[in-house]
């Protein structure tokens with residue numbers, strides 16, 4: 001069965017889901033998006049993802065033609081149309097169709113689409129053995145030029161860094177700010193563990209305020225760990241007892257080697273494992289239900 005895509009007010013088969021070549025999302029990367037997951041028939045942190053999207057759109061003066069509540073229903077409707085319980089959801093709002101000039105005022109209506117598809121999970125060995133990372137030469141965009149804390153359609157900064165990761169044969173890379181502080185990875189946030197303390201860079205330096213990042217901070221505090229948002233340099237990563245990444249696709253993934261430096265004892269750390277267990281517990285039990293219980297799509 002072809003995927004049913006929600007596009008500008010209706011569900012259409014994927015081969016009919018077409019966007020104009022005059023859409024400013026395509027021409028200029030002018031728009032915002034979200035990557036969201038559904039687990040066991042529930043959408044995880046849907047409200048938080050949508051709030052981040054609406055905040056980003058507000059900063060860009062991009063009018064989303066639906067209320068946040070309506071957008072929730074769009075996501076749920078797309079999941080139902082594809083009979084999905086576990087899914088990766090891509091929600092996109094572009095500035096819409098305009099002319100070839102930059103001027104967003106020439107784009108009267110935003111384009112909205114939602115793709116829901118089965119998720120391709122990261123290989124299990126990433127979680128069992130941990131990741132090897134590099135520090136990318138490409139610096140995180142300066143936030144006073146293009147603030148990456150808005151999840152905009154302009155991802156070239158991360159893509160350039162991702163090309164470096166691919167050349168180095170590693171799945172992710174650390175990006176530094178133009179001042180040389182650790183910012184985040186190309187598509188994940190980063191945490192260090194020192195004893196009972198967790199440290200992650202603050203978002204004001206131009207990081208994405210990750211939904212998983214926040215969930216992990218909340219879980220960690222619930223577990224009696226101290227959580228700090230602090231600036232640090234790459235040397236603090238090398239000397240941390242544990243390092244892990246967070247993201248919607250990755251969830252919580254241990255890091256065991258950065259730039260050829262072994263992290264801790266070179267194995268996924270205990271705190272990282274405990275947080276991953278707690279996170280996997282959280283996704284089991286909360287989230288926006290996709291189906292009314294009575295007519296739920298069977299597992």
Ligand code: PMP
Nearest residue numbers: 187188189208210211212247248
């Ligand atoms: N940083 C960047 C640059 C991202 O693109 C993402 C999302 N893939 C993240 C961090 C993690 O954010 P979230 O937990 O909301 O998926």
